[in-house]
Amino acid sequence: MKGKKVLVTATNYSRLCANAKQLLLDNGCEIIENPYGRPLTFGELKEVVGSVDGVIAGVDTWNEDVFKLAPQLKGIARFGVGVDNIDLEAARKYGIQVTNVPRGNANAVAELAVGLMIAVRRSIPLLDQSTKNGGWDRFVGSELAGGTVGLLGFGNIAQLTAKKLRGFDVELIAYDKYPDAAKAEEYGVKLTTFEQVLTDSDIVSMHLPSLNETYHIMNDGAFSMMKSSAVFINTARGAVVDEQALARALTSGAIAGAAIDVYEAEPVSADNPILRTRNLITTPHTAAETYETYERVSMVTAQALLDIFEGREPQHLLTPRA
Ligand SMILES: NC(=O)C1=CN([C@@H]2O[C@H](COP(=O)(O)OP(=O)(O)OC[C@H]3O[C@@H](n4cnc5c(N)ncnc54)[C@H](O)[C@@H]3O)[C@@H](O)[C@H]2O)C=CC1
Numbered sequence: 001m002k003g004k005k006v007l008v009t010a011t012n013y014s015r016l017c018a019n020a021k022q023l024l025l026d027n028g029c030e031i032i033e034n035p036y037g038r039p040l041t042f043g044e045l046k047e048v049v050g051s052v053d054g055v056i057a058g059v060d061t062w063n064e065d066v067f068k069l070a071p072q073l074k075g076i077a078r079f080g081v082g083v084d085n086i087d088l089e090a091a092r093k094y095g096i097q098v099t100n101v102p103r104g105n106a107n108a109v110a111e112l113a114v115g116l117m118i119a120v121r122r123s124i125p126l127l128d129q130s131t132k133n134g135g136w137d138r139f140v141g142s143e144l145a146g147g148t149v150g151l152l153g154f155g156n157i158a159q160l161t162a163k164k165l166r167g168f169d170v171e172l173i174a175y176d177k178y179p180d181a182a183k184a185e186e187y188g189v190k191l192t193t194f195e196q197v198l199t200d201s202d203i204v205s206m207h208l209p210s211l212n213e214t215y216h217i218m219n220d221g222a223f224s225m226m227k228s229s230a231v232f233i234n235t236a237r238g239a240v241v242d243e244q245a246l247a248r249a250l251t252s253g254a255i256a257g258a259a260i261d262v263y264e265a266e267p268v269s270a271d272n273p274i275l276r277t278r279n280l281i282t283t284p285h286t287a288a289e290t291y292e293t294y295e296r297v298s299m300v301t302a303q304a305l306l307d308i309f310e311g312r313e314p315q316h317l318l319t320p321r322a
């Protein structure tokens with residue numbers, strides 16, 4: 001087990017908390033950090049994967065083209081939840097075990113989603129900008145209380161978002177293909193259809209994973225079903241939204257505003273027209289970036305790789321043997 005090389009691509013080395021680094025070092029691992037502060041490109045992965053035994057992965061693309069170049073790679077521990085950037089079938093074919101950390105960053109994402117809801121309904125970034133520029137523009141906003149918040153997806157993050165919103169005096173509705181009725185009851189959420197979430201909500205918050213069947217689920221037709229006074233929040237994945245349709249909906253006034261943390265292509269390019277649409281708040285895929293998340297997720301990912309190296313079944317294995 002000595003001398004295993006662990007590549008940390010999850011944005012930067014500082015993400016792995018001290019205890020997790022120590023755990024890997026105590027077990028004889030060498031840690032290779034990501035010097036770029038962003039996901040690695042194929043070219044950058046190609047340079048390094050040849051000698052790597054395990055990866056603590058961010059949102060870089062892990063597919064057969066990479067696996068072919070990584071003969072020693074035994075495990076990928078995703079530093080988060082979404083694994084749309086990892087080809088699980090190809091991983092299985094190459095004998096690479098893949099894990100993730102369900103709920104590890106859910107609280108951070110739920111808190112940001114609620115924060116963005118208030119920020120967009122009260123135009124907080126515009127108020128800040130205007131006041132700093134010498135203005136005294138007391139824009140009129142809308143309250144959450146008395147309105148309906150619709151959750152698209154009712155998994156771990158949406159459930160925590162609902163739990164937090166209970167104190168805001170809102171109606172909560174949600175759509176999920178495999179709904180958890182007990183959790184819905186616990187958090188006072190009415191389960192309904194995708195269409196009804198769109199038509200009835202004052203705030204639509206996206207929490208679906210990126211899958212073939214959710215690709216561009218928010219398109220022109222979906223935005224046209226929303227109230228013109230409603231806002232859209234996306235802290236899930238860029239691919240579930242047709243970005244150009246969102247830009248059209250904002251520009252035409254079909255919806256009143258949006259806040260997005262995720263993009264169809266990341267990092268989002270400065271000349272992407274979505275960045276210049278009216279009443280849009282943007283953050284750079286930051287929903288999970290909290291010290292608390294890093295503590296929780298670091299230990300789980302480090303332990304998963306050690307388990308894989310030592311032949312034990314890791315927690316949250318996504319590639320069980322057929
Ligand atoms: N912005 C960020 O930094 C972060 C983004 N995320 C994204 O948020 C997503 C959701 O995360 P969690 O709530 O933890 O996942 P989860 O797996 O707990 O919830 C996903 C829900 O979607 C439902 N679902 C799956 N396929 C569906 C379909 N075709 N139609 C309708 N419902 C469907 C599932 O039944 C499940 O309840 C992740 O997949 C990830 O992409 C997660 C963490 C951080």
Ligand SMILES: O=C(O)C(=O)COP(=O)(O)O
Nearest residue numbers: 058059079080081082288
């Ligand atoms: O957990 C997820 O799915 C996330 O999107 C968090 O991703 P990150 O590792 O913060 O780039």
